[in-house]
Amino acid sequence: MSKARSAPLRTALIHLALISYTLVALFPVFLTLVNSFKNRNAIFREPMSLPGPSTFSLIGYETVIAQGDFLGYFQNSLIVTVVSIALVLLFGAMAAFALSEYRFRGNTLLGLYLALGIMIPIRLGTVAILQGMVAAGLVNTLTSLILVYTAQGLPLAIFILSEFMRTVSDDLKNAGRIDGLSEYSIFFRLVLPLVRPAMATVAVFTMIPIWNDLWFPLILAPGEETKTVTLGAQMFIGQFVTNWNAVLSALSLAILPVMVLYVIFSRQLIRGITSGAVK
């Protein structure tokens, strides 16, 4: 700490690196947001300029709201993402607790098997998944997406959470057992609060790919009723003409909910880090 303070040049360099990374990462978002408020000519003539009195236009947003059921798409995306995160966290934490807490035959093997999904992308199984969903009559339902995303998120969740749960003090769990807490209360009341930062991390890692996914909505649930935002935005991209105003506006709107979720989870993350003392 004191070393870093005594070297202002080093600190400056670190900040410079971080700031330039932030700029690079935020640039596309900035471009999308800015251009979504401009008319079509301005987007192409001066993509970098801010919307001025002559170029400002809400035409993109108007198109998005007028065409198709965008509110419905948002709702679909939110339902799928939130339910999937909830299931991934619940089942992931439970499996991680079992793997880290109980000694049983095949424990390590089961752990490895569950972690396998981290290395093998679930999209390799798309054909089989589609056949399964057709057979189960789940095509064009949000359930099908939720099931797939839960399966997709579980391996990493189990991997990260079981490592964290190993660090929760055995004495604490044993104290709970002596005080008569059931294994469920020990899990929900003692262990989960202590691994909350890890849960928030897993939630963020799980959320982004689900919200952004185009593949599975396109294959499993392309119907009007079950379209997600990313799929909905595609209808403005045509083979010959693309309505850029609408695309940019739709994408700008799509950023908002993820940002809200992210803020919620990162709050948890910070609170967990500062208040998790066991001893």
Place this chain on the structure above:
Amino acid sequence: MGSLQLKSIRKAFGTHDVLKGIDLDVQDGEFVIFVGPSGCGKSTLLRTIAGLEDVSSGSIRIDGQEVAGIPPAKRGIAMVFQSYALYPHLTVKDNMGLGLKQAGTEKAEIDTRVAKASGMLSLDPYLARRPAELSGGQRQRVAIGRAIVREPKLFLFDEPLSNLDAALRVQTRLEIAALHRRLKATMIYVTHDQVEAMTLADKIVVLNSGAIEQVGSPMELYNKPANIFVAGFIGSPQMNFIPAEKLDDTSAKTLGIRPEHISLSRDSGDWKGKVVHVEHLGADTIVYLETEVTGLLTVRLFGEHAYKPDDVVFATPDRERLHRFDSDDRAVAVHP
């Protein structure tokens, strides 16, 4: 109301035998201390008594009742852990009351018991705080309070003081001794610390790699160790061991003499030697000698002494206090 019988307790983790047949009787109201080197199975034994770990074979009776299959909360025990293990999200009061609440005790009863325990441990000002807002000593007192509130037949302590600093350790040790006198409850206590073991125990159980080496009162273990292991483990600095043939003694294989039972003189004595190192502790002086007959010898003298390295001195053992061990390392029965 809190006796404990262990009969040939065995415990294995996989193929690794941790407890190898433990037999032990603890009377009601006794303060029993388990000591032994690290990894000898003290904590494992304590956890099997608590029911946190299943035994591989053997029987445990608490208060005359076989407890196999009875969950920890219903065994009438309370345990205090080395790491305190307080619930971080609960206040001190709720930490102490949780066990009773789970058992369905009435709220008024919980409040009186918590108030009584917190009075005993001077925790009253902290009842509304969370564990994170307490010092180490206060946390350990809360952990002890949580055990008291349950009014158990049997208290189990697993190295409760080892996270505290020296001064606090002495103070908490005295509190635990006072608590035992006051509650007259049966207590089982694991420690690494010799002083804790000697000062608190009615009975010390010396464990070594999963088996009991000797059970006895502190003074029995000090004066009549059953074998070389106990003789070396109890007492600090460690007993001196001398091969008997060097002293032309045929009654034993090894002779043992405690550092405090050897006297030193500059003029005459049994074993001539040279001082190697001296430690001045104020109340004691520890002198390390290299003698011609016995090799390296530790001598503990009371008070201050002016020995220096390379001084030539004579050591004389107190013949009455010699310990004799046979070729199996067991103490030879006749004590001279």
